[in-house]
Amino acid sequence: MNSFTNALLRYLTPAQLALIQSKKIGIGGAGGLGSNVAMILTRTGFSNFEIIDKDTVEASNLNRQDYTLADIGLPKVAALKKRMLSVNPDALIITHHQSWDETAPQELFQGCAMIVEAFDKAEWKTRFVDFYHDRAPYIVSGNGMAGFKTTTALTTRRVGNIYFIGDAATGIEDGHPPLAPRVMECAAKMANIILQLSCP
Numbered sequence: 001m002n003s004f005t006n007a008l009l010r011y012l013t014p015a016q017l018a019l020i021q022s023k024k025i026g027i028g029g030a031g032g033l034g035s036n037v038a039m040i041l042t043r044t045g046f047s048n049f050e051i052i053d054k055d056t057v058e059a060s061n062l063n064r065q066d067y068t069l070a071d072i073g074l075p076k077v078a079a080l081k082k083r084m085l086s087v088n089p090d091a092l093i094i095t096h097h098q099s100w101d102e103t104a105p106q107e108l109f110q111g112c113a114m115i116v117e118a119f120d121k122a123e124w125k126t127r128f129v130d131f132y133h134d135r136a137p138y139i140v141s142g143n144g145m146a147g148f149k150t151t152t153a154l155t156t157r158r159v160g161n162i163y164f165i166g167d168a169a170t171g172i173e174d175g176h177p178p179l180a181p182r183v184m185e186c187a188a189k190m191a192n193i194i195l196q197l198s199c200p
Contacts, residue, residue, distance in 0.1 A: 004088050008045045016199050017045050023198045024048040026109035026136070027116040028100055028128050030076040031055070032178055033142045034118030035066035035083075036187035037194075042084045042091060044195055049084070050109055052096040053077050064180040100124075102131055109136065114194050117141035120178075122171060133162055140193050144168045145186035147176030154186050156193065165189045 008017055025046055027034045030053035038049065057071040057079050071079035077095035084091055096108070100119075109115055115136045117128045129141050144166035145154055152167040166186055170176045 020045040023113040026112035027051045029118035030080050032064040032183040033187050039066045040191040042087050047091040050094040054099040064183045114138040140190045142186045144170050145182045146170045146172050146178050163193050
């Protein structure tokens with residue numbers, strides 16, 4: 001147990017931390033939602049991850065994604081893994097710098113207790129959730145968190161084993177800019193659902 005995980009025992013019982021550490025979390029997409037969910041979960045004690053994303057870090061990502069100027073040009077999954085390990089060097093993080101589609105290897109996300117849908121485009125969100133809803137115990141999906149001039153609250157809606165977090169309305173396709181406050185709020189709510197499911 002390193003100094004980080006040992007310090008978590010100030011806030012969690014040994015049984016709670018053991019439950020958290022026993023859960024493998026899959027994350028599809030390492031952008032605004034995925035990078036923030038991953039870092040929040042890492043700080044909460046989760047230490048077993050599998051992440052897929054095809055993109056590299058760009059300057060335009062830094063307004064809402066958990067990256068820095070030093071990460072520009074790196075694959076997002078590589079930069080994110082490095083940042084996660086800087087918090088918990090004992091974390092097990094499997095990364096795939098590639099696109100996801102329905103032909104992805106069958107072993108992808110095997111053994112995951114929960115899978116996070118964190119893609120940008122509505123089509124890919126739907127396809128990802130449709131593909132994994134009967135292949136994983138739980139899916140946690142972000143849906144509608146762009147913009148800032150809105151009074152629509154981000155809520156949690158459960159449909160079977162799928163949790164949808166967001167307002168289901170405000171997307172970048174509709175001209176709402178992706179900005180840190182609501183993106184990070186949505187990511188935090190998604191991470192909290194995972195925590196609640198892990199420590200019932």
